[in-house]
Amino acid sequence: xxxxxxxxxxxxxxxxxxxxxxxxxxxxxxxxxxxxxxxxxxxxxxxxxxxxxxxxxxxxxxxxxxxxxxxxxxxxxxxxxxxxxxxxxxxxxxxxxxxxxxxxxxxxxxxxxxxxxxxxxxxxxxxxxxxxxxxxxxxxxxxxxxxxxxxxxxxxxxxxxxxxxxxxxxxxxxxxxxxxxxxxxxxxxxxxxxxxxxxxxxxxxxxxxxxxxxxxxxxxxxxxxxxxxxxxxxxxxxxxxxxxxxxxxxxxxxxxxxxxxxxxxxxxxxxxxxxxxxxxxxxx
Amino acid sequence: xxxxxxxxxxxxxxxxxxxxxxxxxxxxxxxxxxxxxxxxxxxxxxxxxxxxxxxxxxxxxxxxxxxxxxxxxxxxxxxxxxxxxxxxxxxxxxxxxxxxxxxxxxxxxxxxxxxxxxxxxxxxxxxxxxxxxxxxxxxxxxxxxxxxxxxxxxxxxxxxxxxxxxxxxxxxxxxxxxxxxxxxxxxxxxxxxxxxxxxxxxxxxxxxxxxxxx
Numbered sequence: 219x220x221x222x223x224x225x226x227x228x229x230x231x232x233x234x235x236x237x238x239x240x241x242x243x244x245x246x247x248x249x250x251x252x253x254x255x256x257x258x259x260x261x262x263x264x265x266x267x268x269x270x271x272x273x274x275x276x277x278x279x280x281x282x283x284x285x286x287x288x289x290x291x292x293x294x295x296x297x298x299x300x301x302x303x304x305x306x307x308x309x310x311x312x313x314x315x316x317x318x319x320x321x322x323x324x325x326x327x328x329x330x331x332x333x334x335x336x337x338x339x340x341x342x343x344x345x346x347x348x349x350x351x352x353x354x355x356x357x358x359x360x361x362x363x364x365x366x367x368x369x370x371x372x373x374x375x376x377x378x379x380x381x382x383x384x385x386x387x388x389x390x391x392x393x394x395x396x397x398x399x400x401x402x403x404x405x406x407x408x409x410x411x412x413x414x415x416x417x418x419x420x421x422x423x424x425x426x427x428x429x430x431x432x433x434x435x436x437x438x439x440x441x442x443x444x445x446x447x448x449x450x451x452x453x454x455x456x457x458x459x460x461x462x463x464x465x466x467x468x469x470x471x472x473x474x475x476x477x478x479x480x481x482x483x484x485x486x487x488x489x490x491x492x493x494x495x496x497x498x499x500x501x502x
Numbered sequence: 503x504x505x506x507x508x509x510x511x512x513x514x515x516x517x518x519x520x521x522x523x524x525x526x527x528x529x530x531x532x533x534x535x536x537x538x539x540x541x542x543x544x545x546x547x548x549x550x551x552x553x554x555x556x557x558x559x560x561x562x563x564x565x566x567x568x569x570x571x572x573x574x575x576x577x578x579x580x581x582x583x584x585x586x587x588x589x590x591x592x593x594x595x596x597x598x599x600x601x602x603x604x605x606x607x608x609x610x611x612x613x614x615x616x617x618x619x620x621x622x623x624x625x626x627x628x629x630x631x632x633x634x635x636x637x638x639x640x641x642x643x644x645x646x647x648x649x650x651x652x653x654x655x656x657x658x659x660x661x662x663x664x665x666x667x668x669x670x671x672x673x674x675x676x677x678x679x680x681x682x683x684x685x686x687x688x689x690x691x692x693x694x695x696x697x698x699x700x701x702x703x704x705x706x707x708x709x710x711x712x713x714x715x716x
Contacts (some may be wrong), residue, residue: 227682270672270675270676271668271669271670271672272672273670274609274673275673275675275676276672276675276676276679278611278676279676279677279679279680280679282637282676282679282680282682283680286634286680286681287632287635290681291685318527335552341597351701352578352581353578353579353580353581353582354581356581356582363681370665380503381503381506387631388668407513407514409509429544446503448506450503450506450510451510453507453510453511454507454510454511454514455511455514455515455517456514456516482528
């Protein structure tokens with residue numbers, strides 16, 4: 219075998235100095251890789267140091283690496299806060315769904331308390347965005363914002379029976395954080411629309427729960443409410459991503475309409491009787 | 503609720519109109535991008551008469567368009583709408599970088615490209631060539647130089663492939679310094695090693711046949 223190697227060497231044309239060094243280095247690496255790994259690591263270190271022909275390119279890419287890492291780290295921190303907001307908001311929504319069976323005022327009081335930690339998380343995001351581009355990192359926290367809008371709009375509906383305005387979403391954050399202004403942070407119409415689409419899903423579940431305890435009037439109110447929202451958004455010039463989610467809102471609306479239809483039909487079977495449902499019996 | 507949707511409708515119509523205006527300006531920038539791409543292709547021909555100076559002259563009208571974009575859009579919204587012009591500016595940057603390298607055997611830095619195009623330095627609220635776009639332009643440069651390497655040999659220019667090999671290996675080593683996320687730049691970087699392989703094969707073919715004159 220060694221003879222063959224020697225023959226190959228003799229047959230080859232003489233190489234340039236640089237290429238000869240490179241060739242030898244590769245050869246040595248192959249051999250050391252078999253017999254001595256430590257020496258292989260040393261050779262690798264030497265190669266890395268001398269790998270650049272032009273030192274300027276190395277320094278340029280070093281500064282690039284630093285800048286990209288900064289951006290990625292900031293984005294990662296924002297994503298973490300956004301996930302925490304999403305989780306906390308989902309818990310608030312779960313709590314609010316219990317308003318069907320439990321004391322509504324008590325539930326609302328509890329949900330407002332549970333929103334406080336979310337304001338702190340928004341504070342973290344606003345701090346990260348300070349002097350930075352809102353839209354550069356918007357994708358990193360848009361999910362959290364949508365979930366938060368879903369939660370506060372659901373709470374607002376249970377409390378006031380109406381659609382939450384944009385100001386009612388931002389002002390609590392500002393007050394909780396004692397800020398003069400939220401800076402660049404704002405709720406875009408796209409985020410608001412997506413959050414409201416999710417709200418329609420929650421209200422569908424809420425109305426289904428209402429039927430089980432005999433709160434029929436609530437179902438009709440929710441039906442009117444979502445119908446108004448759906449027709450309102452139809453006027454808006456929304457982009458394609460939101461349009462596909464609007465279809466989901468329409469599906470929710472159809473389900474609630476079917477629910478209200480069933481209530482009407484069933485009630486019409488006994489026009490002279492007052493339907494009575496004892497909540498205590500239901501719970502037992 | 504009615505007032506809320508009225509204000510939404512109004513705001514979204516303004517946004518749509520703004521996007522239409524951006525598209526209109528882009529219809530004037532994109533021909534410049536295509537023209538520069540065509541000019542870059544002439545470097546591959548045996549009888550090349552193209553020069554870097556001609557590319558510079560070709561992009562002069564673009565500065566007026568970029569100024570219009572700056573006037574049209576608020577600084578905080580540049581990132582929201584930059585998808586409209588990101589690709590074209592990346593392509594134009596690549597054309598300039600390639601042409602400059604072929605003639606001067608030197609790499610245009612990101613701040614040089616920015617000043618040539620009339621773009622601002624990178625900072626919040628500025629209309630600028632993003633670092634990610636510049637890196638993608640470098641990946642395009644790697645693709646194009648690996649092809650240019652072949653055409654150099656066809657033209658019997660046996661010296662340039664060695665320079666290309668050194669340069670692309672430097673670029674490749676430079677990209678290895680970056681902690682790339684799993685995004686578009688990483689995919690382009692992954693393909694760069696194949697460009698380097700093709701170039702090294704060309705250099706090998708030249709050297710074993712002693713085509714480099716001494």
